Every structure is written in structure tokens, then in C-alpha cells.
Amino acid sequence: MTQVQDEQELQAQFDAVVARHDRIEPRDWMPEGYRKTLVRQIAQHAHSEIIGMQPEGNWVTRAPSLRRKATLLAKVQDEAGHGLYLYSACETLGVSRAELTELLIEGKQKYSSIFNYPTLSYADVGTIGWLVDGAAIANQVPLCRTSYGPYGRAMIRICKEESFHQRQGFELLMTMMRGTDAQRAMVQESVDRFWWPALMMFGPPDDASPNTAQSMAWGIKRDTNDELRQKFVDMTVPQAERLGVTLPDPAIAWNEDRGHYDFGEPDWEEFAAVVRGEGPCNAQRIAHRRRAHEDGAWVREAASAFAAQQSAQQSAQQQEVSA
Amino acid sequence: MSAVRGEWPLWEVFVRGKRGLNHVHVGSLHAADAEMAVRNARDVYTRRNEGVSIWVVKASDVTASSPDEKDPLFAPAGDKVYRHPTFYDVPADVPHM
Numbered sequence: 333m334t335q336v337q338d339e340q341e342l343q344a345q346f347d348a349v350v351a352r353h354d355r356i357e358p359r360d361w362m363p364e365g366y367r368k369t370l371v372r373q374i375a376q377h378a379h380s381e382i383i384g385m386q387p388e389g390n391w392v393t394r395a396p397s398l399r400r401k402a403t404l405l406a407k408v409q410d411e412a413g414h415g416l417y418l419y420s421a422c423e424t425l426g427v428s429r430a431e432l433t434e435l436l437i438e439g440k441q442k443y444s445s446i447f448n449y450p451t452l453s454y455a456d457v458g459t460i461g462w463l464v465d466g467a468a469i470a471n472q473v474p475l476c477r478t479s480y481g482p483y484g485r486a487m488i489r490i491c492k493e494e495s496f497h498q499r500q501g502f503e504l505l506m507t508m509m510r511g512t513d514a515q516r517a518m519v520q521e522s523v524d525r526f527w528w529p530a531l532m533m534f535g536p537p538d539d540a541s542p543n544t545a546q547s548m549a550w551g552i553k554r555d556t557n558d559e560l561r562q563k564f565v566d567m568t569v570p571q572a573e574r575l576g577v578t579l580p581d582p583a584i585a586w587n588e589d590r591g592h593y594d595f596g597e598p599d600w601e602e603f604a605a606v607v608r609g610e611g612p613c614n615a616q617r618i619a620h621r622r623r624a625h626e627d628g629a630w631v632r633e634a635a636s637a638f639a640a641q642q643s644a645q646q647s648a649q650q651q652e653v654s655a
Numbered sequence: 656m657s658a659v660r661g662e663w664p665l666w667e668v669f670v671r672g673k674r675g676l677n678h679v680h681v682g683s684l685h686a687a688d689a690e691m692a693v694r695n696a697r698d699v700y701t702r703r704n705e706g707v708s709i710w711v712v713k714a715s716d717v718t719a720s721s722p723d724e725k726d727p728l729f730a731p732a733g734d735k736v737y738r739h740p741t742f743y744d745v746p747a748d749v750p751h752m
Binding site: 359406409410413417420423429430485486489493632635636638639642643 | 684688702703719
């Protein structure tokens, strides 16, 4: 009993689901623009998790204690897991994992610009947990209610795990702040480098973000870039005070009228340059990912060959039994 | 590039959170065979004691109904309110009911 429905009717059904804040699921009809936007956003998100393993992975062998090493390993392993949840969500939209990997290493899809900054000191491990994962949480919590079911479910799992990431970072920095003058200076220097790039993680200002309105209409995004950035600043300023570090922005001040902290404007020229591929580590990150992928090719092929051989043997045995 | 040749099949992963509960779908992953799918599922979906048992099923082996909410498949249950306990009036002072 199939009815031929024209596109308008399908569109109306889609709009109704989105309007009542229900979820769109993989086999539902969806506008092509919605699908494309989701593929771009989820892929970019997945790539960010995968590339995000590199700056911190850099410090695994040099963590100062077994406890810190175990923590860092667990965190980097989580990032891999988050990337995999998101790739799976993206694949429900009809793209393959191989395609996505290819697009990343060919530089045809982006990842968060924050990972193109280097991790120069061990304090960066703490700062990334506190500021970068903190910004990621501010971004991701509203995405748990995104209109696309598989994306929202991946975000729920990720948000549960991110809270460990942020807390371990803050605890690491607090420990260093209780240490020597040199350690405190290390924390301050690290925060100085990461503060502005962390603010840029929310994307360009609303008046320069042409896709935001459509994404919000589709229920993919729930808040604008500037709203999320403000929320992050409001959460972070008191944490910085408690930590005893100075955020490198003289414009930060409580604004009684707005009920929010005022803060300065990030350098959007720098942001655009890093997005264009001119950040300090863009080439290095992609080269590393490409090398890992190509070096792993023989493992993927050997596993496929082994699986094919096993299943051939199995069916031969079954034939013998039934013969 | 031999990207497609190296592509492993997709598996759907189900995890039993603890004894007494059903296995619940938690997501999917790629693996060359079932054994590797179980191992990968452990690392991807149960890093924090989320489960006591894992099922993996090849995604291509799943048969699904249409996802459409107006699917006639579910129509037979739509008008059978008498299958629910609230359909029946029982005086409020009848105990244990």
C-alpha cells in the first residue's frame, strides 16, 4: 500500500517533525541541503576528534607520573572513540568511512582550527582540558538536542565523557599552580597562548556566519556562535580567578546591565588564516594522519584477507557436514 | 588508493548494561569479522563498564520496517485502546487494582 507522495508533502512532514522538536532518523526523507549540512558538520566534528589526538598524544611519553600518563592515555583513547561515534553517525547519511578519511587527508574537509596550534609545554595538556574541552562542552551540550537522531545520540555519549577531560585538565593546572614559580609561569604562558584560539572555536561572529540561521531553522544548531562564546566566557572567568591565572584580555569585566562578562574581539584575521591552512601545524597534522592511514593499509588488507579465508573455510566445512 | 578494497563491513553493536536488562543498540563500527567487531565494540562502547555482554550484527543482515510514522504496519494497534488498563472503569475504592 505505497502512496506516491510529492516532495511538498514530504517536506511538510519533515518540517512538522523539526517544529515539534522531534528527531529525524536516517531513513526519513530529508531535504538535500539538510543532509549536506549535516555531513559537513558531523564529518568536521569527527575529524576534529581524530586530529585532536595529536597535540596531546605528543605528551603521553613525557607525562611526569604514571597517574598523569594513564589519564592522558585514557583521554586520547576517548578522543578516538568520539571520532568513531561521529563517523558512524555521519555514515548513516550515506557517506562511507573511506570517503571521509580520504576527504580529510586530501584537505577537502575541515577540522577545528584549535588543533593547528602546537603543544609546547606540559601545561598545555591541562590548558587543553580546561579551555579547549571546556569550549567543546559548551558547544556540544546543546547539540545533544540536535534534530538528527544519530548525531544527538553520539553527542550524549561524548558529553558524558568530556566532563572527565575538563576536570582532569583543571586539576592538573591547579596542581601546577600550587607548585613552584616556574610552574605557575608555565601555566600562565600556556593560558596566554590558548585563550584566544579557544574563543575562536565557536566560529565566526554571528553577522559573519551565513549558515547559522538555516542550521537553526533545521534544528541542527540550537544556539548561535556568539551566544555560545558568551556562555563559555561567563563560565570560565570565575574558574580563571579560582585558578589564579590572568586571562590575556584586558577588556574582560563584569557587565551588571547585561548580566554577562564583557570581553574583547578575537583576531578574526588569524582565525581565517588558520582555517585557510596557514596555522602553525596544519601541514604537520594532516601529514601525520595521512602517514598513519597509509602505514595501516596492510593491516586493514590483511584482516580482510583473513576474514575472507575464515569464512571460506567455514562454508566448506558446512558443505562437508551437509554432504 | 585501494580505499574500497580495504573497507571493512559495518556492524551494529548491542550492549547489555547489566544482568536483568535487554541488550540495547548503542551504535555501529567497522570490523573485518565478527570477532574483531566484538573486540572493537569493547574498546569503542564499553570503556567505562557500560556493559556485561555485547552482541554484534552485520548491518546488512538487519531487516527493518519503514521508519515512516504513518506506516500502515503500525495501524492495527492504533484503534485498540481496550488493550490498555486505563480503558476499564473500576471504582477508586476497590483495593489492590
